[in-house]
Amino acid sequence: MQTPSQTTSMAETASAPTTPRRGFVAAILTIVVAAAAVWAAQQGLNSYLVTLLALLFINAALAVSLTLTNGLTGLFSLGHPAFMTIGAYVAAILTFSARRKGSMLPGLPDWLASTELSMFPALLIAGLVGGLVALAIGWAVLRLKGHYLAVATLGLIIVVQGLATNWDGITRGGAGLSGLPRHVNIWWALGFLVIVVAITWRIKYSSLGRAMMAVRENELAASCSGINAARLKILAFVIGAVMAAMAGALLAHLISVVTPKTYSVLLAFNIVVMVVIGGSGSITGAIVAATAITVLSEALRPVEESIGLYGMSQVIVALCLIVVLYLKPGGLFGSGEPAFVRRLFSGRKTQ
Amino acid sequence: MNQYLFQQLINGLALGSLYALVAIGFSMIYGIVRLINFAHGDLVMIGAFSTLALVTAGVPWPLILVFVLAIGAIAGMTIETIVFRPIRGASQVTGFIATLAVSIAIQNSALMILSGQPRNFLFPAFMRQRVGFGGVNASLTDIAIIVLTLLLIGGLFLVVYRTRLGTAMRATAENLTAARLMGVAVNRTILAAFAIGSALAAVSGLFWGGKFGQIDPLLGFVPGLKAFVACVIGGVGSIGGAMLGGYILGLAEVLFVGLLPQEFSGYRDTFVFLLLIVILLIRPSGLFVRQTEERA
Amino acid sequence: MLEVRDLNVYRGATHVLKGVSFDVRQGQLAALIGANGAGKSTTLLTLSGLLRPRSGSALLHIENETLDLTRMSSEKIVRAGLIHCPEGRQIFQSLSVAENLDMGAYTQRDRAEVRRTMEEVHTLFPILAERANVAAGSLSGGEQMMVAIGRALLAKPKMLLLDEPSLGLAPLVVETIFDVIQRLKSTGVTILLIEQNAAMALEIADSAYVMENGNIVLSGTGKELASNDRVRQSYLGVTA
Numbered sequence: 001m002q003t004p005s006q007t008t009s010m011a012e013t014a015s016a017p018t019t020p021r022r023g024f025v026a027a028i029l030t031i032v033v034a035a036a037a038v039w040a041a042q043q044g045l046n047s048y049l050v051t052l053l054a055l056l057f058i059n060a061a062l063a064v065s066l067t068l069t070n071g072l073t074g075l076f077s078l079g080h081p082a083f084m085t086i087g088a089y090v091a092a093i094l095t096f097s098a099r100r101k102g103s104m105l106p107g108l109p110d111w112l113a114s115t116e117l118s119m120f121p122a123l124l125i126a127g128l129v130g131g132l133v134a135l136a137i138g139w140a141v142l143r144l145k146g147h148y149l150a151v152a153t154l155g156l157i158i159v160v161q162g163l164a165t166n167w168d169g170i171t172r173g174g175a176g177l178s179g180l181p182r183h184v185n186i187w188w189a190l191g192f193l194v195i196v197v198a199i200t201w202r203i204k205y206s207s208l209g210r211a212m213m214a215v216r217e218n219e220l221a222a223s224c225s226g227i228n229a230a231r232l233k234i235l236a237f238v239i240g241a242v243m244a245a246m247a248g249a250l251l252a253h254l255i256s257v258v259t260p261k262t263y264s265v266l267l268a269f270n271i272v273v274m275v276v277i278g279g280s281g282s283i284t285g286a287i288v289a290a291t292a293i294t295v296l297s298e299a300l301r302p303v304e305e306s307i308g309l310y311g312m313s314q315v316i317v318a319l320c321l322i323v324v325l326y327l328k329p330g331g332l333f334g335s336g337e338p339a340f341v342r343r344l345f346s347g348r349k350t351q
Numbered sequence: 352m353n354q355y356l357f358q359q360l361i362n363g364l365a366l367g368s369l370y371a372l373v374a375i376g377f378s379m380i381y382g383i384v385r386l387i388n389f390a391h392g393d394l395v396m397i398g399a400f401s402t403l404a405l406v407t408a409g410v411p412w413p414l415i416l417v418f419v420l421a422i423g424a425i426a427g428m429t430i431e432t433i434v435f436r437p438i439r440g441a442s443q444v445t446g447f448i449a450t451l452a453v454s455i456a457i458q459n460s461a462l463m464i465l466s467g468q469p470r471n472f473l474f475p476a477f478m479r480q481r482v483g484f485g486g487v488n489a490s491l492t493d494i495a496i497i498v499l500t501l502l503l504i505g506g507l508f509l510v511v512y513r514t515r516l517g518t519a520m521r522a523t524a525e526n527l528t529a530a531r532l533m534g535v536a537v538n539r540t541i542l543a544a545f546a547i548g549s550a551l552a553a554v555s556g557l558f559w560g561g562k563f564g565q566i567d568p569l570l571g572f573v574p575g576l577k578a579f580v581a582c583v584i585g586g587v588g589s590i591g592g593a594m595l596g597g598y599i600l601g602l603a604e605v606l607f608v609g610l611l612p613q614e615f616s617g618y619r620d621t622f623v624f625l626l627l628i629v630i631l632l633i634r635p636s637g638l639f640v641r642q643t644e645e646r647a
Numbered sequence: 648m649l650e651v652r653d654l655n656v657y658r659g660a661t662h663v664l665k666g667v668s669f670d671v672r673q674g675q676l677a678a679l680i681g682a683n684g685a686g687k688s689t690t691l692l693t694l695s696g697l698l699r700p701r702s703g704s705a706l707l708h709i710e711n712e713t714l715d716l717t718r719m720s721s722e723k724i725v726r727a728g729l730i731h732c733p734e735g736r737q738i739f740q741s742l743s744v745a746e747n748l749d750m751g752a753y754t755q756r757d758r759a760e761v762r763r764t765m766e767e768v769h770t771l772f773p774i775l776a777e778r779a780n781v782a783a784g785s786l787s788g789g790e791q792m793m794v795a796i797g798r799a800l801l802a803k804p805k806m807l808l809l810d811e812p813s814l815g816l817a818p819l820v821v822e823t824i825f826d827v828i829q830r831l832k833s834t835g836v837t838i839l840l841i842e843q844n845a846a847m848a849l850e851i852a853d854s855a856y857v858m859e860n861g862n863i864v865l866s867g868t869g870k871e872l873a874s875n876d877r878v879r880q881s882y883l884g885v886t887a
Contacts, residue, residue, distance in 0.1 A: 076444050076447070140628060140632055141628060141631070141632075143632070144631055147387040147443060147444070147447045148631060150387075150444075150447060151387065151576070151579050151627075152627065152628055152631055154576065155576065155580075155623075155624030155627050155628060156624070156628075158573075158576070158620050158621065158624050159620075159621045159624045159625060162617065162618055162619075162620050162621030163618075163621060165617060166617035166618055166621075265572070266455065269451055269452075269455055272448060272451070273448075273452075276448055309463040310462055310463060310466070310467070311458075311459030311460065311461075311462035311463045312459070312463055314455055314456075314458075314459040315455075315456050315459045315460050315463065317455075318452040318453070318455040318456035318459070319452075319456060321448070321449075321452045322434055322449055322452050322453070322456075325438055325441070325445055325448065325449050325452075326437055326438055329438075329441055329442075329445055515749075515753070518742065518746050518749055518750060519750070519753060521739070521741070521742060521746075522739045522742060522746075522750050525739050525740065525741055525742070526737055526739055528697065528733070528737065529733065529737040529738070529739065530739075530750070531696075531697060531721045531722070532695060532697070532721065532725070532730075532731045532733055532737070533725065533750045533751060533753045533754075533798070533802070534721070534722045534724075534725030534726055534753050534754035534802065535722065535750075535753055536720075536722045
């Protein structure tokens with residue numbers, strides 16, 4: 001049996017959590033269960049699988065962050081890898097051992113060459129720089145719509161890659177920065193995922209989130225009801241970029257290397273696939289799809305290697321996407337969350 | 352004329368020809384189905400590898416040109432029939448993602464079949480000689496690319512502006528419903544646009560291999576994106592605009608590399624996409640189009 | 648000539664035509680009148696094959712053949728001689744006037760015949776000959792309507808569907824257009840006319856149908872409906 005407020009879909013998205021404490025408890029419980037699972041995984045699985053799990057968490061966080069930009073606000077941005085690259089390089093330069101940095105990166109100013117930060121401040125600065133770049137770029141490109149924005153942000157990836165490849169003194173060129181300190185383990189990845197999901201969830205079910213959805217549905221009408229659409233779009237773009245930059249920094253320190261090609265257009269495609277297959281705007285969908293695609297590509301990798309058909313897993317992912325677009329263009333979960341997830345975390349009483 | 356300047360000019364025009372051939376098809380397809388076709392660049396790759404296969408099989412060059420046009424046309428029609436037609440009528444973003452998926456699928460299938468190793472690609476020896484004109488000289492390959500491109504574009508203009516099919520294509524691009532009411536078999540017209548556009552892209556792949564001497568399965572990605580930039584320069588949806596945009600882009604790139612000191616030449620693509628962003632901001636409908644239609 | 652039976656058409660989830668039936672006899676001019684959203688344009692779009700009905704049939708009797716329009720593609724319907732001149736003119740703005748007329752003759756194979764028809768259209772609307780090489784979008788509203796009708800004529804219609812030909816035109820131009828419609832009828836073309844301007848439509852119609860909410864609610868000759876109280880109140884603006 002349901003309370004009246006649950007009978008219409010409008011009420012579903014519009015009403016804020018009625019008993020926050022219950023949702024909070026559910027969230028804490030979920031985190032505890034996840035943490036226990038991670039702990040168990042660390043005990044029982046080999047290090048490859050644990051790293052894979054961390055990768056999965058970061059992918060899921062990326063997909064969720066793109067949900068905010070692409071799904072909720074309807075900005076079709078492909079720029080995530082650009083911000084990831086920026087974040088990864090910023091963090092890598094900050095955490096790199098000061099002894100080797102001076103000779104490897106002669107272009108660095110002295111104060112940077114002698115700095116050696118731990119992961120946490122480096123991560124924050126990476127996010128900050130990513131956000132500032134997004135602010136500058138967003139002001140320019142967010143006036144574009146639909147696929148114009150998509151191509152402009154795709155161009156941004158190439159611009160950033162070009163800078164990373166050619167600005168040798170700071171980035172060490174095409175070879176990239178390897179031998180980064182392995183500061184990031186699975187706990188960082190889990191923590192990051194939790195924070196990204198929590199922030200996105202709070203935004204989605206707040207007046208801010210509703211304003212974003214209004215902009216997505218009809219920008220003109222939203223503006224007429226007093227929503228500052230331009231500012232809202234930049235905000236969504238910047239939040240997404242901050243999360244992407246941090247994810248880039250985390251991934252670099254998980255695999256201890258970053259090159260200009262680490263975060264490519266292919267990655268932009270894969271994150272978009274996760275969002276589209278999950279359903280634009282659905283946090284649950286993004287997590288489920290990110291899990292499925294990460295696991296699928298990893299599972300296919302040994303097959304690829306054994307028969308020598310590199311690229312097969314990408315072909316399969318691309319074909320899956322086309323089939324989903326054809327059969328279920330709204331994605332698996334549409335733009336909402338499945339009922340049980342909503343009930344659990346928004347803390348509404350059920351009888 | 353100064354040899355250096357002449358060399359740069361020919362080089363820019365040859366590069367511009369490659370971009371123009373890709374951009375024209377891109378623009379035709381956008382014009383008729385309002386689809387930014389990301390897989391369009393991959394037809395350049397298909398054209399390049401088809402050429403390589405035909406050369407290896409010993410087919411004479413003039414025939415290769417014809418075969419590559421045909422292969423491009425067939426590939427384009429296949430993609431349109433299998434993937435794009437079923438999702439026609441879906442949102443713009445859905446269409447865009449689908450083309451991205453097709454592109455990724457083509458690139459990775461090519462990687463699977465051909466491996467990522469770049470292959471050498473050579474025009475016959477006589478094409479690599481230089482020909483002189485009163486004190487200056489240029490490579491025959493570049494000259495051939497420029498001349499053949501002009502012929503192909505001339506042929507295209509004849510088809511588009513002087514035939515029943517061309518009129519039907521322009522009519523369908525402008526108003527699909529009204530075209531159907533005139534008895535135009537719209538699906539066939541769209542197929543024709545894909546066939547022509549894709550054939551031109553494939554030929555540009557043949558030229559690409561000849562100009563740069565090496566090809567690999569991912570070579571189509573950047574020309575695809577640059578075709579979009581060329582279209583934006585000239586106004587998306589206009590064939591003449593796409594052609595002009597292609598030439599402007601080719602010349603601008605060569606100028607950029609030629610004028611700036613050596614260490615900046617790696618920033619070539621960075622420069623192109625910064626140019627794109629700047630043009631989109633200043634004149635979103637292109638440099639040669641009156642500012643009327645909203646870019647939505 | 649046209650026999651529409653129990654047509655049910657949905658647009659998305661909306662049931663727009665709810666069992667529409669009517670007839671148009673050979674050589675006659677039938678008028679379909681009704682308020683906005685009653686389903687008139689939907690009826691025409693269904694007849695020309697742009698919308699598919701959920702059920703029902705629309706039989707077109709031409710010469711000795713009977714064709715079910717609901718099972719034919721739009722290009723086959725055009726080839727059969729049923730020509731739809733759509734609402735809002737829908738001419739090709741960026742094409743020249745001559746190219747627009749050529750598009751009308753898209754399905755015609757006999758070039759000599761096309762040239763003859765072209766001359767007829769030019770006699771009917773001399774302005775179209777003068778402006779042949781001008782982009783059609785730069786013409787005035789009335790001239791664009793002439794392009795639209797001329798384009799339909801070049802398709803050699805045996806039956807013509809006209810959707811709101813007077814919409815947004817100056818009264819004098821409307822007179823011209825209605826003159827042409829009557830002249831067409833006199834050459835033997837069967838016409839189904841949709842009009843907001845019910846008074847003018849009923850005046851020239853042999854038979855007429857009133858459509859409300861996706862149903863035909865009244866039918867009769869043009870004169871009968873013009874004197875029907877309900878029609879006079881609702882559509883002719885006459886208070887009883």
